[in-house]
Amino acid sequence: MLAVKLIPVTALVAATLGLASCNQGASNATPGSVGQKTADGYSYRDLNKNGKLDVYEDTRQPVEARVDDLLKQMTLDEKAGLLFINGAKVNDDGSIEDKPATGMFAFVPNALKLVKQQHMNHFNLWIVPSPASLAKWYNTMQRYLQDSTRLGIPMTIASDPRNHFSSNIFAMSANTFSQWCEPLGLGAIGDSTLTMQFADISRREYMAVGIREALHPQVDLATEPRWPRISGTFGEDAQLTARMARAYILGYQGAKLDSNSVACMTKHFSGGGPQKEGLDPHFPFQKGQVYPGKNFKYHLIPFEAAFDVHTAAIMPYYGVPMGQTSEDVGFSFNKDIITGLLRNTYHYDGVVCTDWGLLTDANMGGVVWPARAWGVEKLSTEDRVKKIIDAGVDQFGGENCPEIVVQLVKGGRLTEARIDSSARRLLRQKFELGLFDNPFVDESKVGQIVGNPESLKAGEASQRRAMTLLKNDGKALPLAPGKLKIYVRNVDPKIAAQYGTVVDQPEKADIAILRLKTPFYPVESPIMMARMFHHGDLDFKGKQKDSILQLLKTVPTIVDIYLDRPAVIPEISAKAKGLLADFGASDAAVLDVIFGKDKPGGHLPIELPSSMNAVRAQKEDVPYDSRNPLYKFGYGLSY
Incomplete structure (x- = not known):
């Protein structure tokens, strides 16, 4: 069994849940260039370079007083810049100058340009270099903002998940970060303490390189099995998802947002799971969110849990909640959802940020990916900005056009007071995170934190524990290591050779080990990203299915299938000697479970339907409702 020393969670989180703790406070920061000034014996950072202590520079003052003082000093252009967050590229050497880039993310803008030209100071990162280079880039950018901008407002860096063993396009490359099972695997394990440990460890890794906002968790409910984003959820059960x-959120933020926290942007309000036919609203072929089971409120339950623990931010999704509000428009354009439900019913006063790309079309190598302005496609970009702000949203994701906000105010279509209310929320978060007081990371400690051996072991252990045993015919599992001739498919033979003698033909084997992934069938689209999403049917077909069944007929076979969506595999299940599901796991993790070095500990967080007809007949908004499922929600064997 993989031995793992549990790394203690933060003191604030531990106090909240009564767990043992060891507070990992902010590291000693690299000093910036702004000189320390002294006023009446008090040392402060003179961020606006005026030679005197301003309220916003005084750490002894209440956060709201500091926000008020800074807001009064800001120009309209500077306030508008706060309202936008977009991707930023990081040079391999950690420098901040604009350098040519190639590949899928060549279009990503240079952060320094956006700071200089548009007063932006919120960025999200996709592809990044080594953690050391990332930390260097981060510190250099923070020094520039501190020294060379008028008010020294620090930047906030956000990221999609980086700590999962995953090929999902929404999980960024781990790149020496600890690699855990996917969130769906955390749902399969169902252990709140482990989920908090995961969040706390990834929090430390984020903070080490300067990431202070998590564009997660994703608490949508996986009630429509064809939806491509299920692997990022905790499953289809609202109560399980609420616990997770x-x-x-407590693992990332603590009981209160402070200098030890990574702020969570919980998504996608009010629940993005019930997409019609599972077609994702990133793309124009989407058909809206539907509620044939009249189950809209069920999808709110996980968000209510997020509000209970004070999630710092909320992200609505792209979809249109068909027939649920006074107009069929996407969530971020929908005043009934943002102001009516989120602000007024739930009294939520944190940051609300749109999902990425609601305002402007993207040109991807000559192919236009339309803005996700569903229901308001005919509005101009300026009118889209106004409608989103009028709906009650604070920030625009994946866009950099603050000049439009300025135009709307100067043209009398928006008031500056309305912009102030959003700017206030965004500034408050920066102050609470301690970014105005000490925005720097200690570059000398990055290697000790990111990729820490104990953190890596904890992540690897989660991959094994999440594995879910679905069938064990004649108690074939666990196999006896070292005694069998093994035929492997989709498994590294060099790794398999550590467990037995690997043969090159199934007929020569005592046992076969086959790794599969849930099938998908790309939607025909000129948009490359659309073809990468795992849409479509969930069953194997044609030659691929025949090849699998032929192997199962030839030799007793242990099948492991990666579930990023609930696969439809009745024939495979019937003929397999043993059947396991994984939720992001290495070959070594899978083989350790098959050969008994570790035990499977998961229970299905999603049901596995018995047929595609059953999938098509179920209601998109209702959990575990397919007819005669092959394996029910919560199923899982052990040995």
Whole structure:
């Protein structure tokens, strides 16, 4: 069994849940260039370079007083810049100058340009270099903002998940960060303490390189099995998801947002799971969110848990909640959802940020990816900005056009007071995170934190524990290591050779080990990203299915299938000697479980339907409702 020393969670989180703790406070920061000034014996950072102590520079003052003082000093252009967050590229050497880039993310803008030209100071990162280079880039950018901008407002860096063993396009490359099972695997394990430990460890890794906002957790409910984003959820059960959400947010934020926290942007309000036919609203072929089971409120339960633990931010999704509000428009354009439900019913006063790309079309190598302005496609970009702000949203994701906000105010279509209310929320978060007081990371400690051996072991252990045993015919599992001739498919033979003698033909084997992934069938689209999403049917077909069944007929076979969506595999299940599901796991993790070095500990967080007809007949908004499922929600064997 993989021995793992549990790394203690933060003191704030531990106090909340009564767990043992060891507070990992902010590291000693690299000093910036702004000189320390002294006023009446008090040392402060003179961020606006005026030679005197301003309220916003005084750490002894209440956060709201500091926000008020800074807001009064800001120009309209500077306030508008706060309202936008977009991707930023990081040079391999950690420098901040604009350098040519190639590949899928060549279009990503240079952060320094956006700071200089548009007063932006919120960025999200996709592809990044080594953690050391990332930390260097981060510190250099923070020094520039501190020294060379008028008010020294620090930047906030956000990221999609980086700590999962995953090929999902929404999980950024781990790149020496600890690699855990996917969130769906955390749902399969169902252990709040482990989920909090995951969040706390990834929090430390994020903070080490300067990431202070998590564009997660994703607490949508996986009630439509064809939806491509299920692997990022905790499953289809609202109560399970609510438990995981609480632990996750507490692990990142603590009981209160402070200098030890990574702020969570919980998504996608009010629940993005019930997409019609599972077609994702990133793309124009989407058909809206539907509620044939009249189950809209069920999808709110995980968000209520997130509000209970004070999630710092909320992200609505792209979809249109068909027939649920006074107009069929996407969530971020929808005043009934943002102001009516989120602000007024739930009294939520944190940051609300749109999902990425609601305002402007993207040109991807000559192919236009339309803005996700569903329901308001005919509005101009300026009118889209106004409608989103009028709906009650604070920030625009994946866009950099603050000049439009300025135009709307100067043209009398928006008031500056309305812009101030959003700017206030965004500034408050920066102050609470301690970024105005000490925005720097200690570059000398990055290697000790990111890729820490104990953190890596904890992540690897989660991959094994999440594995879910679905069938064990004649108690074939666990196999006896070292005694069998093994035929492997989709498994590294060099790794398999550590467990037995690997043969090159199934007929020569005592046992076969086959790794599969849930099938998908790309939607025909000129948009490359659309073809990468795992849409479509969930069953194997044609030659691929025939090849699998032929192997199962030839030799007793242990099948492991990666579930990023609930696969439809009745024939495979019937003929397999043993059947396991994984939720992001290495070959070594899978083989350790098959050969008994570790035990499977998961229970299905999603049901596995018995046929595609059953999938098509179920209601998109209702959990575990397919007819005669092959394996029910919560199923899982052990040995």
